[in-house]
Structures are given as structure tokens and as C-alpha cells.
Amino acid sequence: MLYESAGRSKIFLIGYRACGKSVVGQELAVRLGYEFLDMDREITRREGVSIKELVAARGWDYFRRRERELLLELSSPPAPGPAPDTPGLVVATGGGAVLQEDLWPAIKAAWPVVWLTADAATITARLSGDSSSEQQRPALTDQGLLAEVEEILQQRLKLYRQAAGLEIDTTTAKPAEIVDRIIDWLQEQS
Known part of the structure; x- marks a missing residue:
């Protein structure tokens, strides 16, 4: 493995x-x-409904509590002693996981955290082109999509920046190029 811990x-x-x-x-x-x-996806699997349905039935506070519980579960610190013979884990957090801001200093201290960014216009175009996005996730504000993306990005910018060890703009980069950059960074860290 390229990045190892206890x-x-x-x-x-x-x-x-x-x-x-x-x-x-x-x-x-x-x-x-x-x-x-x-x-x-893990939250929807555990709850048995989409995020949109979950939020409609139980509210954003309930969803954020489930998100926090899962983040705590996944970010538990490395165990002392020899590393177990199990594969590592890449975790794609939800976009709002950084709102659990009290958890991120410990996560960042224990594990690599990579912030994938894109400009608001690119995010809006990607969301507009993804028919499953609207079905799976509710709107965060009552504004149009671009205005919502700009507002929420502005609100979370500082949180993403504080939580991340590496920032990569995905606006024009291909996934393989992004993966190469992450792997190079991980090798520099070890």
C-alpha cells in the first residue's frame, strides 16, 4: 500500500x-x-430510502445526525499494534459532511483528506446533466440551481479548506489525472 498507518x-x-x-x-x-x-449511498442503504425521501420524512437534522454517526464510525483512529491484513478504504463523503466541523481536525490528523473542487458553473452543469441527482437529493435552498451552488459553496469554502490536506480542481481534469495527483501526494506524505 502506498499510504500505511497502524x-x-x-x-x-x-x-x-x-x-x-x-x-x-x-x-x-x-x-x-x-x-x-x-x-x-451507505446512508441510503442503511435507511432504505433516498436522501430526498429521508429528508422529506425526517428532516435535514435527522440526515445530518446519520451522516455524523457514519463519519465517526469511518474515521475512528488507527488501532495500535500491527496493521490488520485488510484493504484500505477510500471514503467519498457527502458534500455537507464538512458541516461536522468539530470532527475534521482529528480526521485530518489521522488520515489523508483530499478536497475536490470545481467552479459553480461546472457544478451546475454537471448537476443539470445528472437526472438521478434531482431524484436522489433535495435542494438545499429555494433558489435556482446556480444561485444555490454559489451560496452553499461560499458558506462551506472555509470548512473545506480547513479540513483538507490537498486541494484539486476537477473542472477540466480527467479522473485518471486526479488519481495520479492524489497518489503522488500520498507518496510524498509517506
Whole structure:
């Protein structure tokens, strides 16, 4: 493994929706021989409904509590002693996982955290071109999509920046190029 610690190796990908966390995370996991976990998909699997349905039925506070519980579960510190013979894990967090801001200093201290970024126009175009996005995730504001993306990005910018050890703009980069940059960075860290 390229990045090792005492315990199962983990890499966390953060960033706004449609910045490539899932696509890049899956490719990164394959390249490293790690497992991949998308937090939003895991929450929907555990709850048995889409995020949109979950939020409609139980509210954003309930969803954020489930997100926090899963983040705590996934970010547990490395265990002392020899590393277990299990593959590492690449975690694609939900776009709002950085709102759990009290958790990120410990996560960043224990594990690599990579922030995937894109400009608001690119994010809006990607979301508009993804028919499943609207079905799976509710709007965060009552504004149009571009205005919402710009507002939420502005609100979260500082949180993403504080949580990340590496920032990569995905606006024009291909997933394989992004994975190469992450792997190079991981090698520099070890």
C-alpha cells in the first residue's frame, strides 16, 4: 500500500456535490487495491430510502445526525499494534459532511483528506446533466440551481479548506489525472 498507518488505511474525499468524489474515489480505490465507500449511498442503504425521501420524512437534522454517526464510525483512529491484513478504504463523503466541523481536525490528523473542487458553473452543469441527482437529493435552498451552488459553496469554502490536506480542481481534469495527483501526494506524505 502506498499510504500505511497502524490500522486500516483510509483516504477521505471531500467537496461539493458533482465535484467527482465518487468517480475519482472508485478509480483511486481500484488503483490502490482499496475498498470504496460513498457515504451518501451507505446512508441510503442503511435507511432504505433516498436522501430526498429521508429528508422529506425526517428532516435535514435527522440526515445530518446519520451522516455524523457514519463519519465517526469511518474515521475512528488507527488501532495500535500491527496493521490488520485488510484493504484500505477510500471514503467519498457527502458534500455537507464538512458541516461536522468539530470532527475534521482529528480526521485530518489521522488520515489523508483530499478536497475536490470545481467552479459553480461546472457544478451546475454537471448537476443539470445528472437526472438521478434531482431524484436522489433535495435542494438545499429555494433558489435556482446556480444561485444555490454559489451560496452553499461560499458558506462551506472555509470548512473545506480547513479540513483538507490537498486541494484539486476537477473542472477540466480527467479522473485518471486526479488519481495520479492524489497518489503522488500520498507518496510524498509517506
